Amino acid sequence: MMNPALTSSRPFPRAAWAHWLLRAALASVFLYTGADKFAGSSIQGFAQIMELPWIIALAVALGEIATGLLVLLGGILPNRMGDAATRLGALFAVPILLGAIFMEHWGQWHFMATASHPLGGMMFQVTLALIALYLMAKGNRT
Template identity: 40%
Template sequence: MKQVFESLDRLVERVAGHAHWLLRVGLAASFLSHSLPRYGALDAFAERMDLPYGAAVMATMVETLAAMAILVGGFVPGMLGHWITRLGAFAYVPIMAVAILTQHWGRWSFTPAPDYPLGGAEFPTIMLLTATYLGIKGNRA
């Protein structure tokens, strides 16, 4: 049995250095799938979120740029890539914190409910924690 676990360990260790891509791609895909469609309807987004138009534009741009930074940072070698990743991830933290507090607070389950048409805080909290992790670890994740 020991040999089985050692073999599995060797297999996992071979890919461990690339595991950060699972978090990067998932986080960036979520950012982009939420931000890119908004560019065609920023007025509606601002109204739905009860935000000034300028804040809606800024939030959308930050989400898009943060997603790109998280992806690009993984390809850039050295300290520059490390900090591109960190800045992209940390840029998303306040956006998610505000979203949780203003749109999702009071319900945990991610499923929509009559009082929470955007769902509860479960999914946004996972996004916030993932962004925080990548912000802390950068390319050393």
């Protein structure tokens, strides 16, 4: 007997799993950048580079890790719990991304580093923010 998902009349029967592409993109970036703030130049180094108080830099790093974990867990937790985790993780991403856009990347669209924008422009952060807004709006509804 064939798997019903494979014999569906929909043009892309596995489209219900496509949300994992967005989850993986958002979560991998946030988990990496959050962990890197602890392992790389340290929270103190990040705070100095961004001219932030140490506690805010720590909140950003922990928020990035929480975002990644919640977005991933949201895809595997059942029903309302998973939906809430997805939406909460995506919600955490938005202020972090807006902070990055307005504090560092504003004024340049493309992601390439330049003399005026050594960390690059806002193209990547805007794309991640749109993914986060999509996950926040849709939750686990495919």
